[in-house]
Amino acid sequence: MFAWLVMMRSNIVSVLLGGFALALWPLATGSFGVDLVAKTMIYAIVALSLELLVGATGLVCFGQAAFFGLAGYAAVKLSPEGAAASLWWLLPVAMAVGAAYALFMGALSLRTRGVYFIMVTLAFAQMAYYVVHDTPLGGGTDGIYLYVKPVAAIGSTLLIDLDRPLALYYFVFGCLVAVFGFLALLGRSRFGRALAGIRVNEQRMRATGFSTYPYKLAAFVVSGAIAGLAGFLFAVKDGFVNPELLSWHLSGAVLIMIILGGIGHLRGAVIGAFAFALLQEFFKSETIFGGFAKHWLLGLGLAIIVSVALLPRGLIGAGSLLTHRLTRTPRVEA
Amino acid sequence: MSFETFLVQCLNSLQYGLLLFLVASGLTLIFGIMGVINLAHGSFYMIGAYMAYALAPLVGGGFFTTLALGLVLAVVLGYALEWAFFSFLYEREHLQQVLMTYGLILVFEELRSILVGDDVHGVQAPPWLAGSIPLGDLMTYPVYRLFISGVCLALAGSMWFVLARTRLGMTIRAGATNREMVQSLGIDIQFLYRVVFAAGVAIAVLAGMVAAPVSSVYPGMGNQVLIICFVVVVIGGIGSIRGALLAALLIGFVDTFGKVVFPQAAGVLVYVLMALILLWKPDGLFKAG
Numbered sequence: 001m002f003a004w005l006v007m008m009r010s011n012i013v014s015v016l017l018g019g020f021a022l023a024l025w026p027l028a029t030g031s032f033g034v035d036l037v038a039k040t041m042i043y044a045i046v047a048l049s050l051e052l053l054v055g056a057t058g059l060v061c062f063g064q065a066a067f068f069g070l071a072g073y074a075a076v077k078l079s080p081e082g083a084a085a086s087l088w089w090l091l092p093v094a095m096a097v098g099a100a101y102a103l104f105m106g107a108l109s110l111r112t113r114g115v116y117f118i119m120v121t122l123a124f125a126q127m128a129y130y131v132v133h134d135t136p137l138g139g140g141t142d143g144i145y146l147y148v149k150p151v152a153a154i155g156s157t158l159l160i161d162l163d164r165p166l167a168l169y170y171f172v173f174g175c176l177v178a179v180f181g182f183l184a185l186l187g188r189s190r191f192g193r194a195l196a197g198i199r200v201n202e203q204r205m206r207a208t209g210f211s212t213y214p215y216k217l218a219a220f221v222v223s224g225a226i227a228g229l230a231g232f233l234f235a236v237k238d239g240f241v242n243p244e245l246l247s248w249h250l251s252g253a254v255l256i257m258i259i260l261g262g263i264g265h266l267r268g269a270v271i272g273a274f275a276f277a278l279l280q281e282f283f284k285s286e287t288i289f290g291g292f293a294k295h296w297l298l299g300l301g302l303a304i305i306v307s308v309a310l311l312p313r314g315l316i317g318a319g320s321l322l323t324h325r326l327t328r329t330p331r332v333e334a
Numbered sequence: 335m336s337f338e339t340f341l342v343q344c345l346n347s348l349q350y351g352l353l354l355f356l357v358a359s360g361l362t363l364i365f366g367i368m369g370v371i372n373l374a375h376g377s378f379y380m381i382g383a384y385m386a387y388a389l390a391p392l393v394g395g396g397f398f399t400t401l402a403l404g405l406v407l408a409v410v411l412g413y414a415l416e417w418a419f420f421s422f423l424y425e426r427e428h429l430q431q432v433l434m435t436y437g438l439i440l441v442f443e444e445l446r447s448i449l450v451g452d453d454v455h456g457v458q459a460p461p462w463l464a465g466s467i468p469l470g471d472l473m474t475y476p477v478y479r480l481f482i483s484g485v486c487l488a489l490a491g492s493m494w495f496v497l498a499r500t501r502l503g504m505t506i507r508a509g510a511t512n513r514e515m516v517q518s519l520g521i522d523i524q525f526l527y528r529v530v531f532a533a534g535v536a537i538a539v540l541a542g543m544v545a546a547p548v549s550s551v552y553p554g555m556g557n558q559v560l561i562i563c564f565v566v567v568v569i570g571g572i573g574s575i576r577g578a579l580l581a582a583l584l585i586g587f588v589d590t591f592g593k594v595v596f597p598q599a600a601g602v603l604v605y606v607l608m609a610l611i612l613l614w615k616p617d618g619l620f621k622a623g
Contacts, residue, residue: 060429108609112616115371115428119568120612122561123605130602248561252436259433295448301440305419308434312426 015180015267022173026166035237036281038169041176042233044273047257048179049226051269054258056187057219058199062118062251063105063125064227067098069246070128071228072235073138076146087152087160091232098228099221101128106220110213122248133243143242146235162236172233176270179226183266186222195219260307262314271315279303335594338470343590349479349548351586352486356541357559358566358578359493360534366573367510368527370420371428373435376560377442378535382408382542383551384446387455397460404543405536412535416528424527443553452553459547482544489537490579497575506530510573565608571618580619 022041026034046068053059074097079085101124109120132138152160162168186192194215197205205212235241244250253276261272283289283299311318335343361375385404393399419438423431458464459478466474497503509516509526517523549555566585570577585604592603611619 054429108613112612115365115572116568116612116616116618119564120609123565123609123612126605127602127609130599130605134598134601255429256433256436259429263429295444297440298444298448301437301444304437305434305441308426308430308437309422312430 011267018267018270019177022176026169031165034165034169036277038165038172038237039234040274040277041172042230042237043254043257043277044270045172045176045179045230045233046227046254047261047269047273048176048183048266049223049230050254051258051263051266052183052186052195052219052223052226054255055264055268056183056192056199057195057216059110059216059219060118060255061121061220061223062248062255063121064223064254065246065248065250066105066125066128067102067224067227068231068234068250069132069241069243070101071095071098071231072241072245073132073144074228075150075232075235076144076241077137079146079148079150082148084148085150087150087162090150091229094232094235095225095228098231099225102220102224102227103217105224106217110216110220122251125246125248125251129243129246129248132246138243141243143240146239146241149236149239168233168237172237175229175233179229180266180270183226187266191215191218256304260304260314262316265316268314268316275315338473339594341469342473342475343594344587345475345479345483347587347590348583349483349486349586350590351583352483352490353541353545354559354563354566354585355579355582356486356489357538358563358570358582359490359575360537361563362567362570362573362575362578363530364534365567367506367530368420368424370423371431371435372420373432373560374438374442375534375538375563376556376558377439378408378412378538378556379542379545379559380446380556381411381442382539383457383546383549383555384450384542385539386457386543386546387551388450390457397463401540401543404539408536408539409532411539412532413528415535416531420531421524421527439557443556447553454550454552456550457546478547482548485544486541489540493537493575502529562604565604568618569608569611571620574618574620577618577620 022037025037029037046064049067050061050064053061071094075090075094078090078093105121105124109117109124112120133141138144149161149163151158151162160167160171162171187196194205194210194212197208197210198212198215202212231245234245257272257276258269259272260275261270262268279300280296283296283303284293286293289296289299307315311321313321357375357379360378361372364370364372364375382404385407386400389403390396390400393403415438419434423434459476463478463481464476466476467480469475495503497506505516505521505526509521509523513523516526562585566578566581569584570579570581584607588603588607589600593600596603
């Protein structure tokens with residue numbers, strides 16, 4: 001009991017510490033660092049959206065990039081040319097686009113299971129990719145630009161101007177905190193418990209009288225909306241969208257992030273996104289690796305292999321594995 | 335579309351489908367028998383193509399000597415990889431396997447970049463296969479493409495023979511159904527898995543080597559073939575060789591004719607087909623076991 005309390009306490013402390021570090025980060029770094037961490041936080045939001053499906057519900061979705069990219073495209077296409085769109089309606093609409101595609105994808109793909117499910121979600125994401133890539137609607141391979149970034153204003157007072165990097169940084173940070181908090185609450189709600197039940201044993205859930213399909217579909221829609229939020233942020237940050245935002249490489253990378261961090265924990269998704277980004281930057285660093293830095297994927301690949309070999313439960317399991325080794329106490333399952 | 339064009343496209347579809355089948359058969363075997371999702375399988379195809387390019391000068395350019403050397407290297411590679419990276423993955427969750435094999439893809443791609451570079455290369459077909467045969471009055475068809483189809487058919491046949499008609503094949507099928515039971519009957523399942531894995535790698539490498547003169551050799555070719563092979567495996571039903579053959583031919587025809595008939599929607603057709611088939615039959619066309 002005591003050990004569990006300590007564990008609980010240390011989890012909350014680690015989340016708070018991470019939050020403070022992110023809030024203070026712009027004071028410690030220049031524009032490159034702000035941009036990098038803003039981008040990583042956006043990936044962390046997508047990772048959280050996928051964690052809701054993979055970790056909480058047990059549905060391995062390989063199409064997250066579709067929600068992300070379609071919402072990004074919606075944000076750019078719906079912005080008026082030459083004038084700033086209002087954040088108040090553009091953000092909800094972009095999220096709704098992500099959610100709507102998730103509803104479509106989920107409604108059909110939930111008929112299948114296991115690896116078949118993974119591949120059907122991939123198929124639907126690829127369809128969205130080709131629609132954006134091959135029709136005049138999406139501007140082809142070159143993508144389209146967003147010239148004026150959206151703003152939030154009440155009356156004539158400008159509250160948030162996403163054209164300013166710091167404003168964007170804190171807006172992304174706020175979104176990450178909100179999504180994390182929302183998913184943490186969701187996990188503790190009746191709905192979250194039902195999803196956990198479906199993950200552990202869907203048959204039993206049905207036997208106890210739950211119609212599991214609507215629950216899984218609802219999880220899909222929520223996940224699509226959150227991934228859409230991230231897609232919106234990404235489009236606004238770069239002022240640019242291209243079909244690569246919908247490619248399966250992105251779906252794969254996000255999946256890799258949450259596995260690397262540790263499936264089944266919200267913190268794992270965030271840790272995974274940051275670890276993935278940091279490893280990339282580390283192996284890309286020419287000051288450390290010199291001319292070899294252009295082969296940074298080799299280092300990243302080896303680091304991933306080592307992490308699988310040593311950390312069966314992802315980076316988040318590293319702490320309990322370490323305390324277990326050091327103190328030789330029975331491991332506490334986090 | 336004239337009859338000759340139609341015939342040429344049919345032959346192309348057949349060749350592409352059979353090639354896909356070769357790569358996908360290793361994937362479905364490793365998946366069906368060992369339960370490992372191997373994302374690095376496309377890399378073996380890439381390695382094969384690069385071997386065809388890089389080994390030929392070393393052995394004096396002989397086509398069959400290059401193939402033989404490549405196959406030997408592939409078996410050694412497969413055996414070593416199973417021992418070093420895959421043998422401890424069996425009890426792990428599928429997602430851990432995904433992560434590990436994703437790491438392997440990155441390692442293989444970068445090693446390829448370090449060893450051979452990032453340029454696109456062409457590979458010459460051997461002179462005695464370089465000609466074309468006439469089809470009708472206007473069209474000709476390259477002999478080498480027919481040769482590819484022939485190699486693939488021969489391999490598919492021998493694979494069926496080994497799996498269905500030999501003692502080794504029997505133990506492999508038994509191992510897929512019940513690992514513990516086979517082990518308790520005194521069969522070294524560890525060794526068996528290593529053989530299956532090495533065979534899967536060798537077939538993918540061979541496919542890459544044979545395809546190199548037609549497809550040319552370029553970075554990222556492994557990932558492209560990987561996704562399409564997963565499509566083949568799930569359409570056919572995981573673990574089913576017969577299903578993989580049928581699905582690969584289906585994909586070959588849909589993709590090749592799609593490019594001719596609906597060039598603007600060619601990319602998406604394969605995925606629409608997969609989604610439709612899986613919505614109709616959620617376990618693929620032929621469910622193994």
